[in-house]
Amino acid sequence: MNEQPRTLYWVFLGFVGLVISLYVLFPVFWLFLASFKTQAELAQLPISFWPESPTLDAYKALFSPTHQKGQLLDWPQLIGNSFFIAISSTVIVLVFGTLAGYAFARLNFPGRDLILGGLLISRMFQGAALLLPTYRLMSMIGLQDSLIGLVLLYSAFGLPFATWIIASSLREIPKELEESAMIDGASRLQSMVMVVLPLATPALITASMWHFVGAWSEFAFASILLESNDNKTVTIGLASFVELFTLEFQYVGAAATIVALPIMLVFFFGQRYFTRGLLAGAVKG
Amino acid sequence: MGSVALRNIRKSYGAVEVLHGIDLDIKEGEFTVLVGPSGCGKSTLLRSIAGLETISGGDIAIDDRVINALVPKERDIAMVFQNYALYPHMTVAKNMGFSLRLAKEPQAEIDRKVRAAAEILDLTALLDRYPRQLSGGQRQRVAMGRAIVRDPKVFLFDEPLSNLDAKLRVQMRSEIKELHQRLKTTTIYVTHDQIEAMTMADKIVVMRGGHVEQIGTPLELYDSPASVFVAGFIGSPSMNFIPAHATGTTLETETGMPLGETPAPLGHNQQVIAGFRPEDIRLSDTGIPAKVALIEPTGAETQLTLRTDEASVIMTTRERVTQTPGGLVHFSVTPGKLHAFDAETELTLAGARQ
Structure with missing residues (x-):
């Protein structure tokens, strides 16, 4: 009898959940994408969403002992x-x-x-x-x-x-x-x-x-x-x-x-x- | 197999004493049922025998060895709990073999004993299942299997059937009795259900308020109850009770209606409580007049509620009932079936024997 209102209710809830998730997760995802970009790409305008040429340089740098980027932490x-x-x-x-x-x-x-x-x-x-x-x-x-x-x-x-x-x-x-x-x-x-x-x-x-x-x-x-x-x-x-x-x-x-x-x-x-x-x-x- | 002796068992929780000196002897191989209303101390007594409660006084002995100070595992007993208490994270086989595993028996021996017990209880097909995958009756059987595997001196059952539906309860009742006849292990069984007590027990212990009210075989209790309490507790529907007094050798109701011959010599005008069972009532042309208040056929027999000026009386009859509600009847008590209890102490003054 009230099948339809129920369905609508769940659709609405799902939508709200999605919005909240996007709001919360987007910065995280953005940071995650940034880790595959180069310094130059990050500085350029307009900002690109997906890395143009994904690279693991940042990760390699963090784990290379010779890496000296002004930071001393190992x-x-x-x-x-x-x-x-x-x-x-x-x-x-x-x-x-x-x-x-x-x-x-x-x-x-x-x-x-x-x-x-x-x-x-x-x-x-x-x-x-x-x-x-x-x-x-x-x-x-x-x-x-x-x-x-x-x-x-x-x-x-x-x-x-x-x-x-x-x-x-x-x-x-x-x-x-x-x-x-x-x-x-x-x-x-x-x-x-x-x-x-x-x-x-x-x-x-x-x-x-x-x-x-x-x-x-x-x-x-x-x-x-x-x-x-x-x-x-x-x-x-x-x-x-x-x-x-x-x-x-x-x-x-x-x-x-x-x-x-x-x-x-x-x-x-x-x-x-x-x-x-x-x-x-x-x-x- | 073992005999159990309880001597003056007392148990207190703080200032409250719940068992007031229980004495009980259970012979080897006997099926003893502790029965009584809730709060009578029957479960506490059982748990004391198991070692799950410490007693405040008295001695518990199994095979003449006093076990008061022993922890449960040293008492050589097995217990089946009301809610089965199966280990949910173990399969049926593991559940049944758990005690043997703790006793460090070799795996082959554990398997053999578990298989043998499963065979007896018809659980072989379920050995690899988990408790959550079993029905109530199956869980009940696993709980029994766990007890059997141990081959203990005494089995303890704490209201093991009260979580089952009526039909299954009757079936499991027979199974437990059959199992006992087969294994002949001394068994102490707690229930609040007098029918379970009657059908299963070699010996019934009726308890009330932390005291033993009466000990006897089912038919002894039924035929010669020691008190109004036992008389009312054993048997369904319950015994009828009417205040009465003795006039010569006749027991009369307060209004002077004759109930029958006094079951024992009584003083003139001595006040008593007369008791008679529903099946010991006959409808007759003479006798006590009453109105038929209710007719409840159950098939095999019919239960009638009769209302006299003084009391309501339940009778059961195997004959087909032709009366109608509201009709007037006369009833009398079958000769020799009358009980008399002291009006003050409610203890028996003697009564029907056979």
Whole structure:
């Protein structure tokens, strides 16, 4: 009866979605295209949309050690640093977030709900307000300009939220599954590792993705804490282009593309876990 | 196989005691059903035997070995949960073999035992499926298979059929009973459904408010209930209860209608609760007058609701009913089928035996 209005509704929604996507993605795509252009092409008028003669020069330049474009940063080093920080802190957050999340979901201890709520409150502080105190603190304990220091810092920032996500998802897993496992002969640790965690995979992946992306793209704390070039991260590298006298957009484009790549890959491979209804069939229904 | 002995089991949650000293002996190979209304403590008792709850007092022994302090896996029990609790990320075969895998049995042995159990439960074709691909009844069977594979001393069932539809429930009921007759493993089965209790049990334990109300075979409970509660709980439709008093050797209703001979010697004018089952009522020319309020045929038998001046009485009859609603009838209780309970304590003063 109202088939047609419904269809129109979806067409309208699709159109709005398309407009928003274009609005958001166009600059990204523009930068991506710029990375294949030459300096001359970028400077010419009228501006060309597609690269006239696509070239990988910008990428080659970023990865060639002899490259001296006024910038001193070594991109392979930056990428390595960023990977080290993002992966290490993700592992830390995942391990401790899982243990803490399990405790919040399954064990009874005084003040449990209060603490769990408190974890969320810690998310409400603006990071910027913590910049100075954090810098002071890290200098005092000798962890400024240190990758390890940044790993610990990001882990501390990421842990509350990861714990919260994981705890909420573990609460959804029927207790009987664990009880059943214990009767089948599992210890608490075994029941957690063999029964609970496989079922919590979507939450674990979501928490990891969330944290990895955040740590990979964090700029403010990295920029005040890391001083030596050997220690800098990709976000600092990106920002450094702007400080140059000549803004060479093809390098910015190439670097931005490289920086975006891990994030895109993470979402590409992680996405399917979001929707997988692993719990179906566990209990009645 | 194992015998189970419970001695003065108590369980408290904080200041609230939910089990008030339960004593129970279960013989090797016996099928015991714990039955009672929700909140009576039957599930808590079962979970205490499983080791999923710690008891606050008393002793639980399997084969004369006290297991109070043992964790579930050391008790040599298997449990089937109400919601099956199948591991959703494992196939049927993996689900069934999980306990053996934890016990580090060789894979070949696990496969053999799983196959054997699957054979018994008609699950062979489903071994590679995941729980989400199974119907309710199949999931139920996998849960049982997981218990069988272990070959434990005691099977524990916690309301295993309550998630199934009525027809499947009846079918699974028979399957579980048949399985028990085949394996002869000591079984403790919790349900709130008295029909399940009656049809399956060797021994029924009726529980109420954290106490054991009565223990007996299904027919013992049916024929000689120890209290108004058991009398009303076992049997469907429920036993009829009418306030009455003794006049000589006759039990009369408050308005002086004779119900029948007192089932036990009673003091003159002693106040009692008279009880009689719906199938122990006959329509007759004399007897207590009543109005037919409702006629509910179920096919094999017909249920009539009769309304006297004092009470509503349910009767069932296998005969075809010629009465019409609103019609006047007289009924009497089959001689020897009358129960009498103390009006204060609601405990039996004796009653029908056979």
